[in-house]
Amino acid sequence: MSTAEVLASVDIVALRLNEQAELELLLIRRAQAPFEQQWALPGVLVNGRCQDLSLEAAACRALASKARVEPRYLEQVATVGNGTRDPRGWSISTFYLALLQPDTVLQGEDLCFVALSAVLDGSLGLPFDHGQLVAQAFERLGGKSVYTSLPLYLLAPRFTVTEALGAFQACLGQAVQHTTLRGRLERMKQQGWIAETGEKNYPRMGRPQNLLEHQARSDAAFIFDRSVLS
Amino acid sequence: MSTAEVLASVDIVALRLNEQAELELLLIRRAQAPFEQQWALPGVLVNGRCQDLSLEAAACRALASKARVEPRYLEQVATVGNGTRDPRGWSISTFYLALLQPDTVLQGEDLCFVALSAVLDGSLGLPFDHGQLVAQAFERLGGKSVYTSLPLYLLAPRFTVTEALGAFQACLGQAVQHTTLRGRLERMKQQGWIAETGEKNYPRMGRPQNLLEHQARSDAAFIFDRSVLS
DNA sequence: ATAATAGTGTCTGTGAGACATTATGTA
DNA sequence: TACATAATGTCTCACAGACACTATTAT
Numbered sequence: 031m032s033t034a035e036v037l038a039s040v041d042i043v044a045l046r047l048n049e050q051a052e053l054e055l056l057l058i059r060r061a062q063a064p065f066e067q068q069w070a071l072p073g074v075l076v077n078g079r080c081q082d083l084s085l086e087a088a089a090c091r092a093l094a095s096k097a098r099v100e101p102r103y104l105e106q107v108a109t110v111g112n113g114t115r116d117p118r119g120w121s122i123s124t125f126y127l128a129l130l131q132p133d134t135v136l137q138g139e140d141l142c143f144v145a146l147s148a149v150l151d152g153s154l155g156l157p158f159d160h161g162q163l164v165a166q167a168f169e170r171l172g173g174k175s176v177y178t179s180l181p182l183y184l185l186a187p188r189f190t191v192t193e194a195l196g197a198f199q200a201c202l203g204q205a206v207q208h209t210t211l212r213g214r215l216e217r218m219k220q221q222g223w224i225a226e227t228g229e230k231n232y233p234r235m236g237r238p239q240n241l242l243e244h245q246a247r248s249d250a251a252f253i254f255d256r257s258v259l260s
Numbered sequence: 261m262s263t264a265e266v267l268a269s270v271d272i273v274a275l276r277l278n279e280q281a282e283l284e285l286l287l288i289r290r291a292q293a294p295f296e297q298q299w300a301l302p303g304v305l306v307n308g309r310c311q312d313l314s315l316e317a318a319a320c321r322a323l324a325s326k327a328r329v330e331p332r333y334l335e336q337v338a339t340v341g342n343g344t345r346d347p348r349g350w351s352i353s354t355f356y357l358a359l360l361q362p363d364t365v366l367q368g369e370d371l372c373f374v375a376l377s378a379v380l381d382g383s384l385g386l387p388f389d390h391g392q393l394v395a396q397a398f399e400r401l402g403g404k405s406v407y408t409s410l411p412l413y414l415l416a417p418r419f420t421v422t423e424a425l426g427a428f429q430a431c432l433g434q435a436v437q438h439t440t441l442r443g444r445l446e447r448m449k450q451q452g453w454i455a456e457t458g459e460k461n462y463p464r465m466g467r468p469q470n471l472l473e474h475q476a477r478s479d480a481a482f483i484f485d486r487s488v489l490s
Numbered sequence: 491a492t493a494a495t496a497g498t499g500t501c502t503g504t505g506a507g508a509c510a511t512t513a514t515g516t517a
Numbered sequence: 518t519a520c521a522t523a524a525t526g527t528c529t530c531a532c533a534g535a536c537a538c539t540a541t542t543a544t
Contacts, residue, residue: 036307038266038341038352076341077266078350085341085352109339109354111268111306111315120308122268122315122354124339177407177487191523210506212524217505230515236522237514256505256532257407257485421496440533442497447532466495467541486505486532 036111037121040088041073041160043107043167044097045146046130047184051196054143055164056097056130057156061140064117065157069142071164072096073123089126098137101128103183103249107167115159123158127167129183175201179218179252182244190231190239191215198258206258214254215242223252266341267351270318271303271390273337273397274327275376276360277414281426284373285394286327286360287386291370294347295387299372301394302326303353319356328367331358333413333479337397345389353388357397359413405431409448409482412474420461420469421445428488436488444484445472453482 044056057069074080074092082088085106093101104126111122136142148154149164156164174180181197182189191212198206218224223245230238274286287299304310304322312318315336323331334356341352366372378384379394386394404410411427412419421442428436448454453475460468 035265036268038268076350076352078343081343083342085339088341106338108336109315111318111354112313113308113311120306120310122306122352124341124352124354207507207509208523209508209525213505232515233522235516235520237524239523254505255487255489257483259485259506259531437534437536438496439498439535443532462542463495465493465543467497469496484532489504489533 035119037116037118038076039073039121039123040076040085040092041071041123041125041163042089042092042097042128043071043125043164044093044099044101044128044130045168045171045184046134046143047132047197047200048143049132051193051200053146053168053184053200055146055149056099056136057142057144058096059140059142060157068157069144070157071125071160073125085124089124089128093128097141099128099130099134101130102246103127103129103180103251105170105249107163107170110159110163123163125163125167127170129171129180131186132184133186171201172203174251176257177254179214179223179254183246183251185244187246188227188241188243190241192239194242202258204260210258217254218252221252223247265349267346267348268306269303269351269353270306270315270322271301271353271355271393272319272322272327272358273301273355273394274323274329274331274358274360275398275401275414276364276373277362277427277430278373279362281423281430283376283398283414283430285376285379286329286366287372287374288326289370289372290387298387299374300387301355301390303355315354319354319358323358327371329358329360329364331360332476333357333359333410333481335400335479337393337400340389340393353393355393355397357400359410361416362414363416401431402433404481406487407484409444409453409484413476413481415474417476418457418471418473420471422469424472432488434490440488447484448482451482453477 045053048054058072060066060068060070072092074088076088107125107127109122109124113120115121144154149161181201184197185193195208195211215224225243227241227243229241231241232238275283278284288302290296290298290300302322304318306318337355337357339352339354343350345351374384379391411431414427415423425438425441445454455473457471457473459471461471462468
Protein backbone atom coordinates (compact mmCIF):
# COMPACT_ATOMS: atom_id res chain seq x y z
CA MET A 31 0.00 0.00 0.00
CA SER A 32 1.39 3.36 -0.94
CA THR A 33 1.63 6.02 1.70
CA ALA A 34 -0.96 8.03 -0.17
CA GLU A 35 -3.66 5.53 0.55
CA VAL A 36 -5.91 5.33 3.54
CA LEU A 37 -7.26 2.16 5.00
CA ALA A 38 -10.92 2.85 5.70
CA SER A 39 -13.12 0.46 7.63
CA VAL A 40 -16.48 0.26 9.32
CA ASP A 41 -16.63 -1.56 12.65
CA ILE A 42 -19.63 -2.62 14.66
CA VAL A 43 -20.16 -2.52 18.41
CA ALA A 44 -23.14 -4.86 18.70
CA LEU A 45 -24.70 -5.33 22.12
CA ARG A 46 -27.38 -7.54 23.57
CA LEU A 47 -28.82 -8.23 27.01
CA ASN A 48 -28.39 -11.65 28.51
CA GLU A 49 -30.79 -13.40 30.87
CA GLN A 50 -29.27 -11.61 33.85
CA ALA A 51 -29.89 -8.22 32.24
CA GLU A 52 -26.18 -7.72 31.63
CA LEU A 53 -24.80 -6.33 28.40
CA GLU A 54 -22.81 -8.58 26.12
CA LEU A 55 -20.61 -7.65 23.17
CA LEU A 56 -20.53 -9.50 19.88
CA LEU A 57 -17.03 -10.50 18.70
CA ILE A 58 -15.75 -12.32 15.65
CA ARG A 59 -12.60 -14.39 15.28
CA ARG A 60 -10.47 -12.67 12.66
CA ALA A 61 -9.82 -14.82 9.61
CA GLN A 62 -6.99 -12.70 8.25
CA ALA A 63 -3.90 -10.87 9.41
CA PRO A 64 -3.27 -8.68 11.23
CA PHE A 65 -4.35 -10.21 14.53
CA GLU A 66 -5.41 -13.41 12.76
CA GLN A 67 -7.46 -15.76 14.93
CA GLN A 68 -7.97 -13.12 17.61
CA TRP A 69 -11.43 -12.02 18.77
CA ALA A 70 -12.26 -8.53 17.54
CA LEU A 71 -15.12 -6.30 16.45
CA PRO A 72 -16.84 -7.34 13.23
CA GLY A 73 -16.15 -4.93 10.41
CA VAL A 74 -15.49 -4.49 6.73
CA LEU A 75 -13.15 -2.46 4.62
CA VAL A 76 -14.67 0.25 2.49
CA ASN A 77 -13.18 1.32 -0.80
CA GLY A 78 -14.06 1.85 -4.42
CA ARG A 79 -14.10 -1.90 -5.09
CA CYS A 80 -17.05 -2.47 -2.82
CA GLN A 81 -20.39 -1.45 -4.22
CA ASP A 82 -21.67 -0.12 -0.92
CA LEU A 83 -24.01 2.76 -1.59
CA SER A 84 -23.01 4.49 1.62
CA LEU A 85 -21.21 4.05 4.93
CA GLU A 86 -24.46 2.96 6.52
CA ALA A 87 -24.83 0.34 3.81
CA ALA A 88 -21.33 -0.86 4.60
CA ALA A 89 -22.31 -1.16 8.25
CA CYS A 90 -25.32 -3.25 7.28
CA ARG A 91 -23.07 -5.38 5.12
CA ALA A 92 -20.76 -5.97 8.08
CA LEU A 93 -23.71 -6.98 10.21
CA ALA A 94 -25.22 -9.26 7.61
CA SER A 95 -22.14 -10.90 6.13
CA LYS A 96 -19.78 -10.97 9.11
CA ALA A 97 -21.87 -10.91 12.27
CA ARG A 98 -24.86 -12.56 10.57
CA VAL A 99 -27.36 -10.83 12.81
CA GLU A 100 -30.07 -8.25 12.21
CA PRO A 101 -30.01 -5.30 14.59
CA ARG A 102 -33.04 -3.56 16.03
CA TYR A 103 -31.15 -0.28 16.11
CA LEU A 104 -28.11 1.08 14.34
CA GLU A 105 -26.41 4.40 14.89
CA GLN A 106 -23.11 5.86 13.80
CA VAL A 107 -21.04 6.77 16.84
CA ALA A 108 -17.88 8.40 15.54
CA THR A 109 -14.79 8.01 13.40
CA VAL A 110 -11.25 7.55 14.64
CA GLY A 111 -8.19 7.89 12.49
CA ASN A 112 -4.45 7.93 13.09
CA GLY A 113 -1.23 6.36 11.97
CA THR A 114 -0.82 3.94 14.84
CA ARG A 115 -4.11 2.11 15.31
CA ASP A 116 -3.42 -0.35 12.50
CA PRO A 117 0.03 -1.87 11.88
CA ARG A 118 -0.58 -1.57 8.16
CA GLY A 119 -0.46 2.23 8.26
CA TRP A 120 -2.67 5.30 8.53
CA SER A 121 -6.21 4.06 8.89
CA ILE A 122 -9.62 5.32 9.84
CA SER A 123 -12.57 3.48 11.27
CA THR A 124 -16.15 4.68 11.38
CA PHE A 125 -17.86 2.67 14.05
CA TYR A 126 -21.51 1.99 14.75
CA LEU A 127 -23.54 1.04 17.78
CA ALA A 128 -25.93 -1.83 17.08
CA LEU A 129 -28.56 -3.05 19.53
CA LEU A 130 -29.66 -6.67 19.21
CA GLN A 131 -32.63 -8.57 20.55
CA PRO A 132 -32.00 -10.61 23.70
CA ASP A 133 -32.78 -13.90 21.98
CA THR A 134 -30.22 -13.31 19.23
CA VAL A 135 -28.50 -16.57 18.28
CA LEU A 136 -25.11 -16.70 16.64
CA GLN A 137 -24.52 -18.72 13.53
CA GLY A 138 -20.98 -20.01 13.43
CA GLU A 139 -18.03 -20.96 15.58
CA ASP A 140 -16.24 -17.73 14.71
CA LEU A 141 -18.81 -15.63 16.58
CA CYS A 142 -19.34 -15.20 20.31
CA PHE A 143 -20.71 -12.92 22.97
CA VAL A 144 -18.53 -11.71 25.85
CA ALA A 145 -19.36 -9.66 28.92
CA LEU A 146 -19.18 -5.98 28.03
CA SER A 147 -17.86 -5.24 31.51
CA ALA A 148 -14.81 -7.41 30.87
CA VAL A 149 -13.91 -5.30 27.85
CA LEU A 150 -14.60 -2.02 29.62
CA ASP A 151 -12.47 -2.82 32.65
CA GLY A 152 -9.64 -4.10 30.49
CA SER A 153 -9.66 -7.66 31.75
CA LEU A 154 -10.44 -8.69 28.17
CA GLY A 155 -8.21 -6.89 25.69
CA LEU A 156 -9.09 -6.43 22.04
CA PRO A 157 -6.80 -5.90 19.05
CA PHE A 158 -6.35 -2.54 17.34
CA ASP A 159 -8.04 0.18 19.40
CA HIS A 160 -11.27 -1.79 19.52
CA GLY A 161 -11.40 -1.50 23.28
CA GLN A 162 -11.61 2.27 22.96
CA LEU A 163 -14.28 2.03 20.29
CA VAL A 164 -16.35 -0.16 22.58
CA ALA A 165 -15.94 2.29 25.44
CA GLN A 166 -16.97 5.21 23.27
CA ALA A 167 -20.02 3.36 21.91
CA PHE A 168 -21.12 2.42 25.42
CA GLU A 169 -20.66 6.01 26.51
CA ARG A 170 -23.00 7.08 23.72
CA LEU A 171 -25.53 4.47 24.79
CA GLY A 172 -25.37 5.56 28.41
CA GLY A 173 -25.55 9.23 27.55
CA LYS A 174 -28.62 8.80 25.38
CA SER A 175 -30.29 6.45 27.85
CA VAL A 176 -30.50 9.35 30.27
CA TYR A 177 -33.05 11.19 28.20
CA THR A 178 -34.32 8.79 25.53
CA SER A 179 -35.99 5.41 25.24
CA LEU A 180 -32.98 3.86 23.51
CA PRO A 181 -32.64 0.86 25.92
CA LEU A 182 -36.01 -0.44 24.72
CA TYR A 183 -34.26 -1.50 21.51
CA LEU A 184 -32.39 -4.07 23.58
CA LEU A 185 -35.69 -5.85 24.25
CA ALA A 186 -38.05 -7.92 22.19
CA PRO A 187 -40.93 -5.88 20.72
CA ARG A 188 -43.18 -7.26 23.46
CA PHE A 189 -41.71 -6.62 26.87
CA THR A 190 -42.50 -6.12 30.53
CA VAL A 191 -41.73 -3.20 32.80
CA THR A 192 -39.25 -5.35 34.70
CA GLU A 193 -37.35 -6.13 31.52
CA ALA A 194 -37.32 -2.47 30.57
CA LEU A 195 -36.01 -1.62 34.01
CA GLY A 196 -33.17 -4.09 33.55
CA ALA A 197 -32.32 -2.62 30.15
CA PHE A 198 -32.20 0.95 31.45
CA GLN A 199 -30.11 -0.01 34.45
CA ALA A 200 -27.66 -1.93 32.30
CA CYS A 201 -27.25 1.04 29.96
CA LEU A 202 -27.03 3.62 32.73
CA GLY A 203 -24.95 1.57 35.13
CA GLN A 204 -27.10 2.61 38.04
CA ALA A 205 -30.41 1.84 39.68
CA VAL A 206 -33.56 3.50 38.35
CA GLN A 207 -36.80 3.92 40.30
CA HIS A 208 -39.42 1.76 38.69
CA THR A 209 -42.00 4.51 39.23
CA THR A 210 -39.88 6.86 37.17
CA LEU A 211 -39.71 4.36 34.34
CA ARG A 212 -43.45 3.68 34.55
CA GLY A 213 -44.09 7.40 34.20
CA ARG A 214 -41.92 7.57 31.13
CA LEU A 215 -43.51 4.52 29.56
CA GLU A 216 -46.92 6.04 30.28
CA ARG A 217 -45.95 9.17 28.37
CA MET A 218 -44.71 7.08 25.45
CA LYS A 219 -48.01 5.21 25.52
CA GLN A 220 -49.95 8.44 25.19
CA GLN A 221 -47.93 9.39 22.14
CA GLY A 222 -48.35 6.05 20.44
CA TRP A 223 -44.85 4.65 20.93
CA ILE A 224 -46.03 1.92 23.25
CA ALA A 225 -49.27 -0.03 23.43
CA GLU A 226 -50.75 -2.23 26.09
CA THR A 227 -51.28 -5.70 24.64
CA GLY A 228 -53.76 -6.71 27.30
CA GLU A 229 -51.89 -9.98 27.71
CA LYS A 230 -49.89 -10.95 30.74
CA ASN A 231 -46.65 -12.72 31.47
CA TYR A 232 -46.73 -15.26 34.29
CA PRO A 233 -43.40 -15.54 36.10
CA ARG A 234 -42.61 -18.36 38.51
CA MET A 235 -43.62 -16.25 41.49
CA GLY A 236 -45.53 -13.10 42.16
CA ARG A 237 -48.12 -11.04 40.41
CA PRO A 238 -48.24 -11.41 36.62
CA GLN A 239 -46.76 -8.64 34.50
CA ASN A 240 -48.48 -6.58 31.86
CA LEU A 241 -47.06 -7.17 28.39
CA LEU A 242 -46.31 -3.96 26.54
CA GLU A 243 -45.58 -3.56 22.88
CA HIS A 244 -42.88 -1.24 21.59
CA GLN A 245 -43.63 -0.02 18.10
CA ALA A 246 -40.28 1.34 17.04
CA ARG A 247 -40.35 4.19 14.55
CA SER A 248 -37.63 4.47 11.97
CA ASP A 249 -34.73 3.65 14.27
CA ALA A 250 -35.34 6.74 16.36
CA ALA A 251 -35.82 6.83 20.11
CA PHE A 252 -38.40 8.72 22.12
CA ILE A 253 -36.94 11.86 23.67
CA PHE A 254 -37.97 12.78 27.20
CA ASP A 255 -37.76 16.38 28.29
CA ARG A 256 -36.00 15.59 31.54
CA SER A 257 -32.99 13.54 32.49
CA VAL A 258 -32.89 10.62 34.83
CA LEU A 259 -31.09 12.25 37.71
CA SER A 260 -28.16 10.84 39.59
CA MET B 261 -6.71 6.77 -8.66
CA SER B 262 -7.32 3.07 -8.51
CA THR B 263 -10.74 1.84 -7.55
CA ALA B 264 -9.29 0.31 -4.44
CA GLU B 265 -8.52 3.67 -2.98
CA VAL B 266 -10.72 5.86 -0.85
CA LEU B 267 -10.63 9.61 -0.86
CA ALA B 268 -10.77 10.63 2.78
CA SER B 269 -11.21 14.20 3.90
CA VAL B 270 -12.02 16.27 6.93
CA ASP B 271 -14.37 19.22 6.46
CA ILE B 272 -15.20 22.01 8.85
CA VAL B 273 -18.55 23.66 9.53
CA ALA B 274 -17.35 26.80 11.30
CA LEU B 275 -20.00 29.16 12.69
CA ARG B 276 -19.97 32.56 14.29
CA LEU B 277 -22.57 35.05 15.49
CA ASN B 278 -22.77 38.39 13.74
CA GLU B 279 -23.80 41.70 15.33
CA GLN B 280 -27.48 40.89 14.79
CA ALA B 281 -27.11 37.60 16.66
CA GLU B 282 -27.49 35.61 13.44
CA LEU B 283 -25.34 32.62 12.62
CA GLU B 284 -22.83 32.87 9.80
CA LEU B 285 -20.92 30.09 8.04
CA LEU B 286 -17.27 30.25 7.09
CA LEU B 287 -16.53 29.36 3.46
CA ILE B 288 -13.36 29.18 1.41
CA ARG B 289 -12.92 29.64 -2.32
CA ARG B 290 -11.58 26.38 -3.67
CA ALA B 291 -8.14 26.68 -5.24
CA GLN B 292 -8.24 23.35 -7.04
CA ALA B 293 -10.58 21.18 -9.07
CA PRO B 294 -13.15 19.87 -8.69
CA PHE B 295 -15.39 22.91 -8.22
CA GLU B 296 -12.40 25.23 -8.59
CA GLN B 297 -13.11 28.84 -7.59
CA GLN B 298 -16.40 27.91 -5.94
CA TRP B 299 -17.17 28.67 -2.30
CA ALA B 300 -17.16 25.54 -0.17
CA LEU B 301 -16.39 24.25 3.31
CA PRO B 302 -12.75 24.40 4.34
CA GLY B 303 -11.21 20.97 4.55
CA VAL B 304 -8.14 18.84 4.01
CA LEU B 305 -7.44 15.44 2.61
CA VAL B 306 -6.13 12.83 5.02
CA ASN B 307 -3.84 10.05 3.97
CA GLY B 308 -0.55 8.45 4.80
CA ARG B 309 1.41 11.32 3.27
CA CYS B 310 0.13 13.79 5.85
CA GLN B 311 1.73 13.54 9.23
CA ASP B 312 -1.50 14.25 11.12
CA LEU B 313 -1.47 12.40 14.39
CA SER B 314 -5.22 11.91 14.32
CA LEU B 315 -8.41 12.98 12.63
CA GLU B 316 -8.85 15.71 15.20
CA ALA B 317 -5.36 16.93 14.38
CA ALA B 318 -6.35 17.00 10.72
CA ALA B 319 -9.38 19.10 11.64
CA CYS B 320 -7.13 21.53 13.51
CA ARG B 321 -4.84 21.63 10.50
CA ALA B 322 -7.79 22.49 8.28
CA LEU B 323 -8.78 25.29 10.64
CA ALA B 324 -5.27 26.66 11.00
CA SER B 325 -3.95 26.33 7.46
CA LYS B 326 -7.10 26.78 5.39
CA ALA B 327 -9.57 28.78 7.43
CA ARG B 328 -6.84 30.50 9.45
CA VAL B 329 -9.01 30.87 12.52
CA GLU B 330 -8.86 29.42 16.00
CA PRO B 331 -12.09 27.90 17.25
CA ARG B 332 -13.44 28.09 20.78
CA TYR B 333 -15.09 24.72 20.40
CA LEU B 334 -14.57 21.77 18.09
CA GLU B 335 -16.63 18.60 17.89
CA GLN B 336 -16.81 15.77 15.42
CA VAL B 337 -20.31 15.53 14.01
CA ALA B 338 -20.34 12.49 11.76
CA THR B 339 -18.86 10.84 8.71
CA VAL B 340 -20.52 10.48 5.34
CA GLY B 341 -19.30 8.20 2.62
CA ASN B 342 -20.61 7.09 -0.75
CA GLY B 343 -19.67 6.82 -4.38
CA THR B 344 -21.49 9.87 -5.63
CA ARG B 345 -20.61 12.78 -3.35
CA ASP B 346 -17.29 13.45 -5.11
CA PRO B 347 -16.88 13.23 -8.89
CA ARG B 348 -13.47 11.64 -8.38
CA GLY B 349 -14.97 8.47 -6.93
CA TRP B 350 -15.88 6.79 -3.66
CA SER B 351 -15.06 9.25 -0.90
CA ILE B 352 -15.69 9.78 2.75
CA SER B 353 -15.75 12.97 4.75
CA THR B 354 -15.55 13.29 8.51
CA PHE B 355 -16.93 16.69 9.35
CA TYR B 356 -16.59 18.84 12.44
CA LEU B 357 -18.60 21.62 14.03
CA ALA B 358 -16.44 24.57 15.03
CA LEU B 359 -17.70 27.54 17.04
CA LEU B 360 -15.86 30.83 16.56
CA GLN B 361 -15.78 34.03 18.56
CA PRO B 362 -18.05 36.80 17.31
CA ASP B 363 -15.13 39.13 16.60
CA THR B 364 -13.36 36.62 14.38
CA VAL B 365 -11.67 38.36 11.46
CA LEU B 366 -10.81 36.58 8.25
CA GLN B 367 -7.35 36.80 6.74
CA GLY B 368 -7.50 36.58 2.98
CA GLU B 369 -9.71 37.21 -0.01
CA ASP B 370 -10.45 33.51 -0.36
CA LEU B 371 -12.40 33.41 2.91
CA CYS B 372 -15.83 34.79 3.72
CA PHE B 373 -18.82 34.45 5.99
CA VAL B 374 -22.30 33.87 4.61
CA ALA B 375 -25.67 33.71 6.32
CA LEU B 376 -26.23 30.18 7.61
CA SER B 377 -29.93 30.55 6.84
CA ALA B 378 -29.16 31.02 3.14
CA VAL B 379 -27.37 27.68 3.06
CA LEU B 380 -30.03 25.89 5.08
CA ASP B 381 -32.93 27.06 2.92
CA GLY B 382 -31.06 26.24 -0.26
CA SER B 383 -30.90 29.76 -1.63
CA LEU B 384 -27.11 29.43 -1.48
CA GLY B 385 -25.96 26.11 -2.89
CA LEU B 386 -22.63 24.52 -2.03
CA PRO B 387 -20.56 22.01 -4.03
CA PHE B 388 -20.32 18.32 -3.14
CA ASP B 389 -22.86 17.48 -0.41
CA HIS B 390 -21.60 20.33 1.74
CA GLY B 391 -25.11 21.71 2.13
CA GLN B 392 -26.14 18.48 3.84
CA LEU B 393 -23.09 18.52 6.08
CA VAL B 394 -23.96 22.05 7.18
CA ALA B 395 -27.55 21.02 7.89
CA GLN B 396 -26.42 18.05 9.94
CA ALA B 397 -23.91 20.11 11.92
CA PHE B 398 -26.53 22.74 12.68
CA GLU B 399 -28.94 20.02 13.74
CA ARG B 400 -26.32 18.79 16.20
CA LEU B 401 -25.84 22.32 17.51
CA GLY B 402 -29.56 22.85 17.93
CA GLY B 403 -30.08 19.48 19.56
CA LYS B 404 -27.35 20.02 22.09
CA SER B 405 -28.40 23.61 22.77
CA VAL B 406 -31.63 22.25 24.22
CA TYR B 407 -29.88 20.72 27.20
CA THR B 408 -26.33 22.09 27.31
CA SER B 409 -24.50 25.41 27.46
CA LEU B 410 -22.97 24.93 24.02
CA PRO B 411 -24.12 28.31 22.60
CA LEU B 412 -21.89 30.10 25.09
CA TYR B 413 -18.93 29.04 22.94
CA LEU B 414 -20.24 31.41 20.27
CA LEU B 415 -19.55 34.32 22.61
CA ALA B 416 -16.43 36.03 23.85
CA PRO B 417 -15.26 34.71 27.24
CA ARG B 418 -16.79 37.82 28.85
CA PHE B 419 -20.42 38.18 27.90
CA THR B 420 -23.78 39.56 28.96
CA VAL B 421 -27.06 37.78 29.52
CA THR B 422 -28.50 39.51 26.47
CA GLU B 423 -25.71 38.18 24.29
CA ALA B 424 -26.21 34.69 25.71
CA LEU B 425 -29.91 34.94 24.98
CA GLY B 426 -29.14 35.83 21.38
CA ALA B 427 -26.78 32.88 21.06
CA PHE B 428 -29.29 30.39 22.44
CA GLN B 429 -32.08 31.70 20.26
CA ALA B 430 -29.91 31.56 17.15
CA CYS B 431 -28.96 27.94 17.90
CA LEU B 432 -32.46 26.84 18.84
CA GLY B 433 -34.31 28.81 16.21
CA GLN B 434 -36.91 29.91 18.72
CA ALA B 435 -37.45 32.41 21.50
CA VAL B 436 -36.21 31.60 24.98
CA GLN B 437 -37.49 33.18 28.19
CA HIS B 438 -34.74 35.26 29.67
CA THR B 439 -35.70 34.09 33.16
CA THR B 440 -35.10 30.51 32.08
CA LEU B 441 -31.65 31.38 30.79
CA ARG B 442 -30.87 33.36 33.95
CA GLY B 443 -31.75 30.34 36.04
CA ARG B 444 -29.45 28.14 33.98
CA LEU B 445 -26.60 30.61 34.14
CA GLU B 446 -27.12 30.84 37.90
CA ARG B 447 -26.73 27.08 38.20
CA MET B 448 -23.57 27.19 36.12
CA LYS B 449 -22.28 29.93 38.37
CA GLN B 450 -22.79 27.77 41.44
CA GLN B 451 -20.77 24.99 39.86
CA GLY B 452 -17.91 27.23 38.83
CA TRP B 453 -18.56 27.36 35.09
CA ILE B 454 -19.41 31.04 35.15
CA ALA B 455 -18.20 33.88 37.33
CA GLU B 456 -19.50 37.37 37.91
CA THR B 457 -16.80 39.84 36.92
CA GLY B 458 -18.34 42.69 38.88
CA GLU B 459 -17.87 44.94 35.87
CA LYS B 460 -20.65 46.32 33.76
CA ASN B 461 -21.30 46.95 30.12
CA TYR B 462 -22.92 50.30 29.26
CA PRO B 463 -25.11 50.12 26.19
CA ARG B 464 -26.43 53.21 24.41
CA MET B 465 -29.66 53.06 26.35
CA GLY B 466 -31.09 51.38 29.38
CA ARG B 467 -29.72 49.82 32.50
CA PRO B 468 -26.14 48.60 32.31
CA GLN B 469 -25.54 44.88 32.00
CA ASN B 470 -23.55 42.65 34.30
CA LEU B 471 -20.51 41.17 32.63
CA LEU B 472 -20.17 37.44 33.17
CA GLU B 473 -17.14 35.31 32.53
CA HIS B 474 -17.37 31.89 30.93
CA GLN B 475 -14.49 29.69 32.00
CA ALA B 476 -14.70 26.91 29.44
CA ARG B 477 -13.46 23.52 30.56
CA SER B 478 -11.77 21.25 28.08
CA ASP B 479 -14.13 21.93 25.20
CA ALA B 480 -17.05 20.38 27.07
CA ALA B 481 -20.38 22.03 27.70
CA PHE B 482 -22.40 22.16 30.89
CA ILE B 483 -25.25 19.67 30.86
CA PHE B 484 -28.59 20.72 32.32
CA ASP B 485 -30.95 18.08 33.63
CA ARG B 486 -33.96 19.45 31.80
CA SER B 487 -34.69 20.51 28.26
CA VAL B 488 -35.77 23.90 27.09
CA LEU B 489 -39.34 23.08 26.21
CA SER B 490 -41.11 24.03 23.02
C1' DA C 491 -39.79 63.06 33.47
C1' DT C 492 -39.67 59.52 29.97
C1' DA C 493 -37.94 55.85 27.34
C1' DA C 494 -35.29 51.76 27.14
C1' DT C 495 -33.30 47.94 28.78
C1' DA C 496 -31.64 44.86 32.83
C1' DG C 497 -32.69 42.28 36.65
C1' DT C 498 -35.86 40.13 40.33
C1' DG C 499 -40.07 38.05 42.27
C1' DT C 500 -44.21 35.23 42.08
C1' DC C 501 -47.19 31.75 40.65
C1' DT C 502 -48.21 27.49 38.05
C1' DG C 503 -47.35 23.08 35.96
C1' DT C 504 -44.70 19.02 35.08
C1' DG C 505 -42.18 15.17 36.11
C1' DA C 506 -38.38 12.80 38.91
C1' DG C 507 -37.31 10.74 43.63
C1' DA C 508 -38.60 8.31 47.45
C1' DC C 509 -41.51 5.41 49.78
C1' DA C 510 -45.89 3.47 51.32
C1' DT C 511 -49.84 0.79 49.96
C1' DT C 512 -52.59 -2.26 47.33
C1' DA C 513 -53.14 -6.07 43.92
C1' DT C 514 -52.45 -10.69 42.11
C1' DG C 515 -50.20 -14.50 41.34
C1' DT C 516 -47.53 -19.28 43.38
C1' DA C 517 -46.25 -22.68 46.97
C1' DT D 518 -52.01 -19.29 54.92
C1' DA D 519 -47.36 -16.94 53.72
C1' DC D 520 -44.51 -15.10 50.25
C1' DA D 521 -43.03 -12.80 46.10
C1' DT D 522 -43.48 -9.60 42.78
C1' DA D 523 -46.30 -6.05 40.13
C1' DA D 524 -48.83 -1.97 40.03
C1' DT D 525 -50.64 2.27 42.05
C1' DG D 526 -50.88 6.32 45.09
C1' DT D 527 -48.89 10.21 47.72
C1' DC D 528 -45.83 13.67 48.92
C1' DT D 529 -41.76 16.62 48.08
C1' DC D 530 -38.58 19.10 45.28
C1' DA D 531 -36.41 21.29 41.29
C1' DC D 532 -36.93 23.88 37.44
C1' DA D 533 -39.19 25.67 33.06
C1' DG D 534 -42.84 29.02 31.54
C1' DA D 535 -45.20 33.08 31.88
C1' DC D 536 -45.64 37.58 33.40
C1' DA D 537 -45.54 41.35 36.68
C1' DC D 538 -42.66 44.40 38.94
C1' DT D 539 -38.47 46.95 40.24
C1' DA D 540 -33.81 48.98 39.06
C1' DT D 541 -30.55 51.81 36.50
C1' DT D 542 -28.94 54.13 32.86
C1' DA D 543 -29.38 57.94 28.77
C1' DT D 544 -31.88 61.75 26.68
